Amino acid sequence: MAQPRDAYRVFRAIGTRWMDNDVYGHVNNVVYYSWFDTAVNAYLIEQGALDIHQGETIGLVIETQCNYFAPLAFPQTIEAGLRVARLGESSVRYEVGLFAQGAPMSAACGHFIHVYVGRDDRRPRPLPPRLREVLEGLRMPA
Amino acid sequence: MAQPRDAYRVFRAIGTRWMDNDVYGHVNNVVYYSWFDTAVNAYLIEQGALDIHQGETIGLVIETQCNYFAPLAFPQTIEAGLRVARLGESSVRYEVGLFAQGAPMSAACGHFIHVYVGRDDRRPRPLPPRLREVLEGLRMPA
Amino acid sequence: MAQPRDAYRVFRAIGTRWMDNDVYGHVNNVVYYSWFDTAVNAYLIEQGALDIHQGETIGLVIETQCNYFAPLAFPQTIEAGLRVARLGESSVRYEVGLFAQGAPMSAACGHFIHVYVGRDDRRPRPLPPRLREVLEGLRMPA
Amino acid sequence: MAQPRDAYRVFRAIGTRWMDNDVYGHVNNVVYYSWFDTAVNAYLIEQGALDIHQGETIGLVIETQCNYFAPLAFPQTIEAGLRVARLGESSVRYEVGLFAQGAPMSAACGHFIHVYVGRDDRRPRPLPPRLREVLEGLRMPA
Numbered sequence A, B, C, D: 001m002a003q004p005r006d007a008y009r010v011f012r013a014i015g016t017r018w019m020d021n022d023v024y025g026h027v028n029n030v031v032y033y034s035w036f037d038t039a040v041n042a043y044l045i046e047q048g049a050l051d052i053h054q055g056e057t058i059g060l061v062i063e064t065q066c067n068y069f070a071p072l073a074f075p076q077t078i079e080a081g082l083r084v085a086r087l088g089e090s091s092v093r094y095e096v097g098l099f100a101q102g103a104p105m106s107a108a109c110g111h112f113i114h115v116y117v118g119r120d121d122r123r124p125r126p127l128p129p130r131l132r133e134v135l136e137g138l139r140m141p142a
Helices: A029-046 A129-136 B031-046 B129-136 C031-046 C129-136 D031-046 D129-136
Strands: A010-015 A057-068 A077-087 A091-100 A108-118 B010-015 B057-068 B077-087 B091-100 B108-118 C010-015 C057-068 C077-087 C091-100 C108-118 D010-015 D057-068 D077-087 D091-100 D108-118
Touching (some): A010 A029, A010 C010, A029 A057, A029 A091, A029 A108, A029 B031, A077 A129, B010 D010, B031 B057, B031 B077, B031 B108, B031 B129, B077 B129, C031 C057, C031 C091, C031 C108, C077 C129, D031 D091, D031 D108, D031 D129
Antiparallel strands (some): A010 A077, A057 A108, A057 B057, A077 A091, B010 B077, B057 B108, B077 B091, C057 C108, C077 C091, D010 D077, D057 D108
């Protein structure tokens, strides 16, 4: 179900691209997932919680899902709302709502689950302390 | 969970692309969904069950999901197994397994749900007869 | 050669995406072209010079080129500078400079040539009057 | 100008994807470049001339170009013809022709120029011997 803006903790603006529209004239379902990745990773990098080039651990995606309620289309600007729903020893579930700019209810909702692993051995690792701190800040108040 | 090949009815080969790999050296989670779309739509077009330019109805995606078990990477060739899991009056749930070429178990599994609507009014329509016929052929035997 | 900002008439900001980075950690050369399309088409739509759904004419791309001087990478914001270099009866040559946010010199420069054709018959048509007006505004002063 | 098949040394098949088509119903101009990268890099990897994960040198793209003669569209299969046009101390110019499957003349032609640099310092390096050998085999006979 579509959700209101106050179901999310932080928002990031994402620009659509010409190529996002498919032959039916709306953003293709695949593109939404690139916005999930983009919104979450950009936020983590800005908060100093992710170093994609040198970090000893990396987040592997093990599950993704999206539900679509209303079409979006280039040249709209999208606002992605973020929250953390589950925070484990070495995993995190992000939930993302995508809103047309200024719209009260989400046009799509989805989630993805990251498991943190060693960059080289790809075995589970505890979430790094700074990452955990940032993720705690993305949880919804009880 | 990863599934064996005999869990799917038909297979299509999909070539990976250089850009599919992300900074961690494996195919990005987003790209898997473009393979779902590609495998299903190409099959439907070849079977005469989809006309993307002139058809009076179009399939709108309302839900997608993917679970990832093992990495895939350019320049591998991928084999996508297809089956139909639910067939309603105006909707269909496709399930797709992605296999590394020749591998017995899937590296990822996912699904997407299409609702068929009028191209112009975007209101639900019964699945066209030829499409329904092809989709019946993608169901697993009981 | 890299060019300064005053070589362009208007600028548009473009957000990078996680998937834009390739395995070497920088934006893949292909992605730059999606920014060209995006910057120009968004500008034309905002100026009322392009209707991608209903317009009787469409712009077909017949040539594209890009030269790359310095790497760009997610999560940078890119600034695309636009100008029109040649304006014919039914064609236009756009030139685009891509700048890292705030940088004085372009990280990449490119162009693409649109020929306007009828949506259905795909035969050359004169540029629509409102489009020509907007394109005149993108020419550099002599 | 469109070119015949015998203007190229080797061919590789590339599958189109649903998302390759844009709102006008043909493959977007940007996608052609992802095919250039894919055809050349897959060929180099198969010939043992490129190790994208461990190689000490990497190929940086400094220029790309494409001319478009006829539309291509999903679900067509594309055949990419490859040749090497210039081979320098640390650079190479690849030329690629894209053909609709079985077509005698190319639907698009392009090139890209790679400069080989150290993976870490990004300074020019001589082409590795095995790479040079493979590239010599892609030159057209005089």
